Amino acid sequence: MAKQKGFRANFPWRMNAAAIGMLAAALVVSLTFAAPFLAADQKAKPAEKGKVVPAEHKLSKAFKGKLPITDLSEEEATLHALNRLAFGPRPGDVERIRAMGLEKWIQQQLRPETIDDSAVAKRLEPYTTLAKSTLQLMEDYPNPAEEARRLGMTPEDYRKQQDEQRRIEVQRALMRNPELAAEMRRARQGGADSPNAQALRMELLNDKSPRKVIGELSAAKLTRAIYSERQLQEVMADFWFNHFNVFAQKGPVNFMLPAYERDIIRKNAMGRFGDLLGATAKSPAMLFYLDNWQSADPVAFAKLEGELLRRRQQMFARFGGMDPRMAAEMQRRGRLGQRPGQAGVPNVLQQPQQLQRRGLNENYARELMELHTLGVDGGYTQQDVIEVARAFTGWTLRLPRRDPEFNFEERIHASGPFTVLGHRIDSGGMKAGEQVLEMLVAQPQTAKFISTKLARKFVSDTPPRALVERMSKEFLETHGNIPAVLEAMIYSPEFWSREVYRAKIKKPFELVVSAARALGADVSAPIALVLWTGRIGEPLYLCQPPTGYSDKAESWVNTGALLNRLNYAMELSANRMRGARVEIASLLGTENSDDARKALERSIQVFLAGQVSTQTRATLEKQLTDPQILRATLDDPTKSVDAGIIAGLVLGSPEFQRR
Amino acid sequence: MNITRRYFLKSSGVAMVGLSAMPAFLTRAVLASPLPAGANRKILVVLFQRGAMDGLNAVIPYGEPNYYSLRPNIAIPQPRSGNAQTAVDLDAFFGLHPSLAPLEPLFKQKQLAIVHAAGSPDTTRSHFDAQDYMESGTPGRKSTEDGWLNRALQMEKVEAATPFRAVAMGTNLPRALKGTAPAVALPDVRQFQMMAASPVVEGGFEAVYAQTVDQALRGTGTETFEAIDMLRKANPQRYQPENGAQYPQGRFGQSLLQVAQLIKANIGLEVAFLDSGGWDHHVNEGGVQGQLANLLRDLGQGLAAFHRDLGDRMADIVLVTMSEFGRTAAENGNRGTDHGHANCMFLLGGDLNGGKVHGKWPGLSRERLYEGRDLALTTDFRTVLSELLARHMGSAALSTVFPGFAVSQKEFLGVLKA
Structure with missing residues (x-):
């Protein structure tokens, strides 16, 4: 155990170039046997020729244990696991897992509590808002509207005054520090609101506004996704937040989010579905976001x-x-x-503006069934929605902005019994809502809906029915034990089939994190990365509808988003990203060489474990080494293309957009 | 610079080898042939005024005495010719806020139409929910995943659609344009390019995406580089508005200017979305002068500049405004207004039955007010948008764009020329 810890602590980014070189050599040898390029090409052929030639791979027992892997090589299976159960490989991860055995790594990931994660805890220390209560955050970061009232100003004037103050503050800081001023000029070349310019402004400000709450939460989310050893738990935390989505800009939800994510989503991400559902139902964030706090008989x-x-x-x-x-x-x-x-x-009853429309509010009841449990085709009727809404009357908040805690208010609760999906809900008071939740968790439609969503996230945009059925069965038998359902999925051959290998498009958050991991980047201030995630199409904590962000490729593949993906990859690998450092030369072993061919080969090995199509490889090689092309593009064609740019091209390649 | 990139493509063998297999638009880019002119293509520009504009002080029912009794401090005086501190008369009942005076000539030329007492029928007074409903196009239904504007694009399949078919001016796509139809968010047209100055970067990416076996990404990739090239040709750095049009300073004016620029660049724009904020005036809203007056000045100047800049092109364009709800008919104790219900919508364009305030005026007497406090709603915003989609854009699938909202052509207000 001790040995293993040391291994982990020393491994990825503190490796010297020689070690990397040796590993690379070993990798190239093994790749020759695995013939991954052929395999990658096969993937594209079926659609064209309508015929698949499956390559049988006999993997060692020590590596795969009971995992039903037949279509993939060791290299591919490892990469697949890292891309699906984690946010992609860091330098050395593939080798590490091959050494320890894939099944063992998966078993660890399914039991996150057994994995030491102190390194990431250290990186999270600067974010002081993470541990605070909702009320504390409201006190520490007063709302501008309330501040304005306190100062007797109009909110508009107050905002203008604050903006002006911030502008002056930034200007002064830049005047004091010419180096930063130069950096700001560079950042602004990418637009006044380029991620770097914004990130730099935020660094220079001592921001006391509520924006800081979501800013730190987003930074922490990125930090964990990049550095946590408990990768599967991080993937699941992202999945469940999205499943139980709330929107940071609705009323005081922003202040409620740190507690929501910490005490509800993260705490139960690898626990039981029923606990997770019950906790979200009582969470101030959900009660406010879906209006149940205002619902009354x-x-x-x-x-x-x-x-x-x-x-x-x-x-x-x-x-x-x-x-x-x-x-x-x-x-x-x-x-x-x-x-x-x-x-x-x-x-x-205390806030007059809410009095005018106090009656039954069906929002939560509907989304509870449509989005959280049964699914839109789950067989419930409008009458069921009304009955559920009535059962949840009285699940409210004392005062959303002053005492933002769950409170059951008997006096506005509708009296039962209720009938939902033909089931009689006869518990009285708060128990009625709890009984509804228990009943919903036990429905086969819920098992199927959750299993389908998980399979879509982890396996394929169109998950195979047999797989979903196996997962649903496990869900019902274990009463929604999340790791058990995941295990059923991972131990299914569909999870490891050639058909689903690299079939998922990374969503923006996955792309941003996986690139930082692939480069072994030292991300000390992730704000620029947070902003890029938004630019590529997934602004964190800012998904308006309760559906959460889509897990299908069609939502993420479009022109503007792709341009941003490419720009992000290039900014990060060429070391132009504020708050992130990349040691590209030592990573690629090109300190003493300006051989573009070598840098390309090493990038493909390190970032894609060698798994790249022959077309991509040949095209890039030509672009980077063909004297004719170089003469036409470089000021000085005798100079070789920079290693950072080569790395960026590989990270921006079609192969890296998929997982 | 351009030449370099094109040479690059050719010499790398990409263009030469793959010419026959390449999509038409890429071939076009390589051969630098002129782009198809969007001569007959109809264009819809949507402006969302976030925060709930006070429609009663923008388009003033000065013929209604209740208006003056409800708003003793912030009402706009009845029109008096030659006095710029009074409403600008439209039709002897309604008048424009004096800050909107630049719109008066457009109204007279029948290029501007107004629909009053319009909006979303949902009763919520939450900005968040109301904007959400208006943009999803499904008031009262939260779980609609895509926006109405995107569904409109999905319904109308276009041959050879360009990446700029649907554009939102901003960092992120708005709810109205979210969905499966491609749409691009542009914070600034001048920044739609590779950030790295090295031509190796753009050429390298372009070549890799042109050659990839990944079908989905190859399509999007080639489109992306086509888009970059299109904008480069349009040369946004050098843009000069025409006919002496002067856009107001600030984000809103710049966004409008860039929309005009995209339209004139003939790069296949059909739908543009932009928004303007700050309309939520609970305190010291002002009357002839003040906070609302300042925002309306930007609006009036912006729309007038847009119209002037585009000149004859306005024949194919309709710009429509909306805001999540209106504001209380009465002013509050802080000389502002609170969240209300119905509002007014502006429409600008050559196709319009302009010079008219459309819709049924419900009146402002107490019993006519919605919940005893707000301007009642007589036109669902979806009725107006349906007419624009059906008669301007030629869309046939209104029931998909606005599910659960059955509007027949007979119910259209006639905001467009018959």
Whole structure:
């Protein structure tokens, strides 16, 4: 164990060039046997010729254990596992897994708690907002609108004033530091809002605005995805956040997100589905995002309103009577006008603007069935939606901006029993909602829906039915044990079939992270990477609809996105990315050589484990070494193309866009 | 620079070897033949005003006495000719905010139409939800994955669509354009290029994507480089608006300018989306002068400049505005307005039945107000957009663009010329 830890700690980025060179040599030898280029080409042929020639691979027992791998070579199987169960290989990962055995690595990943992850914890230390409570964050980073009110300014004026202050602050910092000023000029060449320019501005500011909360959360998400040894858990945390998506820019959700991700998503990502579902149902972020906190039984609410109005009038009467005009106005508007915290007033009634439309809200109930459990074809009716919404009345928040915690408010709860999907929900009070959740988790449609989504994420845009059925069965038998369902998937031949090998397009977050991992980049300030993720099409925590981001290729392959993918790869590998350092020469072993051919060969080995089509290899080789082309493009054709650019071309290649 | 890249392609053998197998547009780029002119192509420009514009102070129902009693401090005075501090008369009942004066001539030329008391029928007063509903085109339904504008593009298959068929001016694609039909987000047309100055980079990527066996990525890759090339030819750095058009400073004006530029570059633009923010005036909204007046000035100047700049091209263009909801009919205690219901929409273009305020005016008396406080809605925004899609863009699949919304041609308002 101790030995293994040391191995891990020393391995990827502290390797010297000689070690890399030796590894590379070993790799090239093994590749000759595995003939991966042929294999990569075969993948493209079936569609054209309609005939597959499967290559049988006999892998050693020590390597694969009970994994049903027949179509893939060791190299391919390892790369496949790293691309699907992790965010892609770092330098040396393929060799490390081959040495320890693939099954052993997978078994570890399925039990993240057994993997030491102290290195990533250290990298997360600067992000002080991560551990804070929602309330603490609200206090530490007051909303601009509230600050404006406190200062007696209009929000617009306050915003302008803040922007101006920030501008001045940045300018002063740049004047003090000519080096940074030069860097800013370079960054602005890519546009005033280029990721580098934005990242630099953010670094120079001591930002006390709420933006910092999502900024740090995003930085932490990237840091974990790049550096955590518990890769499968990170992939699953991303998957579940997306499954139970909430949008950071709806009201105070941004403040609720660190707790949501920390205490609900991450905590249960490799646990039981029922626990995860139950925790999201009670989470302030979900309650606010899907409006359930405002949902009330209209009858109970009207009764309560009348009662409160009476009590208020009595109170005024006791203190010398109420201004009749005011009483009439209040009655007309249906406003109660109590102050927050006043005894006997349920908190849901305390914000006048919410009073006007307090009734049954079906949003959560619908998405709970459509998106979180049964799926859109899960066989529920509008009547089921209403019944579920009624069961969840009273699941609310005390005060979203002042006391943002889950609260069950009996007085606005609809009385049962309810009937959902033909099941009788007869528990009273808060238990009714819990009973609904338990019932939903046990439905075969839920097992199928979740299994399909997992299979789409991990296996193929169009998952094979047999695989989904096997996973669903496991889901039902284990009552939604997430690692068990994943294990059923991984131990299925469909997971390792030639057909699905490199068939998934990386979504933007996966592309950004996998490139940083492939380069062994030292990412000390991931803000620029966060911004690139958004530019490529997946702004973190900013997916508006509750569906979350799509896991299908068609959503991510388009012109603007591809251009950004290429630019990102080039910026990162050519060391022009703010907050990230790449030691390209030592990584490729080209410190003492400007041989473009060698740099290309090494890039293909290190970033793609040699798995590249003959076309890509031949085309790049020609581009980088053909004297005619070089003469036409380089100022000085005797100079060889820079290794960073070569690495960028490989990371921007079609092969690297897939996993 | 251009020559270098083209030489590069040819000499690398890519173009020569693969000429017959290459998509037509790439061949075109290599041979540098002129691009097809978008002469008869209809164009739709969508402007989303985020934050909920105060439609009652933009297009003022000055003929309605209730308007003045509801807004004692922020109302715009009735038109008096020669007085720039009053509403600009349109039709003896409605008037434009004085900041929108640049739009008056366009109204008179029947190039500008207005629909009042229009918007989304959903009752939410949350900016987030209302924008979401308006952009998805499915008020009340949250789980719609794509946007109405994207569905409109999906429905209408275009031969030889270019990468610039659908463009959003901004860093990220807006909800309205999310979906399976290709659309591109452009923060700035001048930045749509490879960041690395080295020609090896662009040439290398282009060659790799032209040769790859990965079909999906080869298609997108070649389109991407075609797009870069198209914009380079359009030379956005040197753009000068025509006819003396002057766009307002700032992001909104620049976005409009760049849309005009893309249209004139003839690179196949059909749909453009842009937005402008800051319309949420709860406090000190102002009247003739003030916060709203400043934003409306940008709007009026921007639209007028766009119209002037595009000249005759406006015959094929409709620009339509929308905002997630309107604002309360009455001003609040802070001389602002709160979240309301119906709003007004502007339409600009040569195809329009302009010079008219369309829609049914519901009135502002208490019993006519929605929930006793807001301008009631008499035109669903989808009715207006359906008419534009059907009669301007020639789309036949309205039930897919706006699922669950059955609108027949008879219900169209007639905002377009018959």
